[in-house]
Amino acid sequence: MPVSAYNATQVERLREIGRYLQQVREERQLSLEEVSARTRIQTRLLRALEAGDVAELPEPIYVQGFLRQYATLLELPDLDLSELDLAPRLTKTAPVRGEVGSPLRPFHLYVTYFALILGAIAVLSYVLRPSNSSHSVAPAPSPTSVTPTPATPSPPVAVSPSPQVTPKPTELRVHVELTGQSWLQVVADGQVVFEGILNPGATETWTAKQTLVLAAGNAGEVRVRVNEGAPQPLGKPGEVKEVTLTLANPTLPTPPQ
Known part of the structure; x- marks a missing residue:
């Protein structure tokens, strides 16, 4: 460093x-x-x-x-670390310009509306115009008996069942279980929601709307399950590791071999 x-x-x-x-x-x-x-x-x-x-x-x-x-x-709970101030500064991400636009009505839409109104007026004038020429009305033809032809039944059409669509998750849900002691920090949607040391057997659950960052000082002893996935270690024993999960990609990296 x-x-x-x-x-x-x-x-x-x-x-x-x-x-x-x-x-x-x-x-x-x-x-x-x-x-x-x-x-x-x-x-x-x-x-x-x-x-x-x-x-x-x-x-x-x-x-x-x-x-x-x-x-x-070393049982030194009163050790003052505040002067170090080594925690990272959390900054808010500025919104990307153009993601949300104000609704605009282009000029060509007004031209289209005006043309439609003129067309409607022209059709209405044609319908209401009186006819000048007289025409003899032809007598209606006498009905004739028609023997209906029996319809041939169509073969049934096989309908394939529609595939089941798995609903997309609306939030990140992370469950953590400690198999050994490790320092852990959790940042959910840009806010630090936990920072400390967890002992073996401890279990915690955190949720986030968009992003969740896990940082561990002993990643091999931290087993993580994201949403309904299978639990897996965050990394190797003794490894310092940080993993970022997003709602679009809520999967952990491939477990180490």
């Missing part, structure tokens, strides 16, 4: 927090490997957190979650 992703104040505060976490860890005689096994954060990322080496760290939003997960393990 380039240093430019953090400002100078964030880098200095991150290094202070990293030194403090390292000091507490060593006082409690915990190795980086033990912390990694209990938090599912890779050892190299823990080392970078303690050193404040932002060049080796992922996106700031993941760093914020790792620090909280690390502080929870």
Whole structure:
């Protein structure tokens, strides 16, 4: 991650927090490997957190979650992370110009209406005009008896059943089940609806109208089911992963082999 992703104040505060976490860890005689096994954060990322080496760290939003997960393990609930302010800024997407247009009445429609009115007047004048020529009315022909010919019945036409159309979903419904501990963030329609650490066995459900973004620090322990689909892991064990689901494409990526 380039240093430019953090400002100078964030880098200095991150290094202070990293030194403090390292000091507490060593006082409690915990190795980086033990912390990694209990938090599912890779050892190299823990080392970078303690050193404040932002060049080796992922996106700031993941760093914020790792620090909280690390502080929870060391039982430091009062650790102040507010000065870091690493959470992403949520911006509203401007509407695309031309999606909704105001109804306009083209000029040629008025011309068409005027022509139709003139035509109607001309037809009405022709119908109401009196006839000048007299014509003798021919007598109606006498009816003749006609023997009806029996109709040959048509063979029945086979009608194929219409295929059943599956209704399209009107919202995204995501069910999450944790098989191991993981940090998780959920953004529904541009709003953060959850951010924290979930323990094994925890289950949660979120809904969204258009988009839903899932970000996990330990994707292999997060099983996700979208709408009525089958549950599948969000990624590999220990993997930091983010997935965006939309109403038009509510499917997860292909599970890792």
